[in-house]
Amino acid sequence: MKFEGQIVTIILLASIGVVFALQNILQNIFDFQSFAFVPAYAFSRPWTFITAMFLHADLTHIFFNGFALMIFGTYLEARVSKQTFILIYFLGGILGNIGYMITATNSLIPGIGASGAIYGIMGALAILAPRAVVFVYGIPMPMIAALFVWAALEIFGVFVPQGNIASGAHLFGLIAGVAFAFYLRRQYNSKTKLFFEDLK
Numbered sequence: 493m494k495f496e497g498q499i500v501t502i503i504l505l506a507s508i509g510v511v512f513a514l515q516n517i518l519q520n521i522f523d524f525q526s527f528a529f530v531p532a533y534a535f536s537r538p539w540t541f542i543t544a545m546f547l548h549a550d551l552t553h554i555f556f557n558g559f560a561l562m563i564f565g566t567y568l569e570a571r572v573s574k575q576t577f578i579l580i581y582f583l584g585g586i587l588g589n590i591g592y593m594i595t596a597t598n599s600l601i602p603g604i605g606a607s608g609a610i611y612g613i614m615g616a617l618a619i620l621a622p623r624a625v626v627f628v629y630g631i632p633m634p635m636i637a638a639l640f641v642w643a644a645l646e647i648f649g650v651f652v653p654q655g656n657i658a659s660g661a662h663l664f665g666l667i668a669g670v671a672f673a674f675y676l677r678r679q680y681n682s683k684t685k686l687f688f689e690d691l692k
Contacts, residue, residue: 498565498566498569499574500569500577500578501561501562504561505558511546511547512547515547527539527540528544529589529593530601531593531599531601532599532600541585544589544605545585545609547604548604548605549605549656557606557610561606561609561610564610564613564614565613568620571620576676579672580613580669580673581613583612584665585608586608587612588612588660589603589608591660591663591665592664593660595650595659596660597653608658608661608668609665611642611646611663612668613669614639615666615668615673616669616672617635618669622634623636628642642662646660646662646666
């Protein structure tokens with residue numbers, strides 16, 4: 493697989509990196525919390541449905557999100573239009589924030605990170621490239637099987653919260669990606685057959 497021309501993924505990675513740098517450089521003179529997604533203030537601060545996707549808590553958080561975006565993002569962007577890729581990314585992120593809002597045990601705890609958007613990409617890939625192999629906790633499996641593992645883990649996480657992990661955001665982002673991928677399959681009947689043949 494060649495990673496050529498995945499400019500949107502590169503721009504998103506760069507944007508996340510720049511914002512993270514600014515968070516750390518300007519943290520004492522600028523209030524980044526006003527851009528975090530706080531369920532209790534979601535509708536009075538509607539911009540946070542998007543801005544929260546570009547904020548990250550620490551190096552570990554941004555590293556794993558960035559790594560996942562690089563791997564899954566470049567793979568998906570190489571196979572759909574730029575517009576479709578952007579739509580999946582932001583749809584996953586926005587629906588992810590809605591999922592966090594619905595499942596949060598404390599509506600005053602802010603949610604940040606690109607996880608919902610990335611899970612949207614992962615969910616879409618599981619439908620559009622079901623036979624592509626991914627490693628889940630070191631175990632190789634096809635994307636379609638990984639989808640069920642991811643979904644099960646996040647459903648469990650919703651009912652048994654794990655620290656600062658926003659399982660509701662992950663789950664709803666995943667659902668958004670899956671739903672949009674099924675929509676694509678319906679929209680491009682003849683083209684989809686050829687598209688999936690390429691992904692075997």
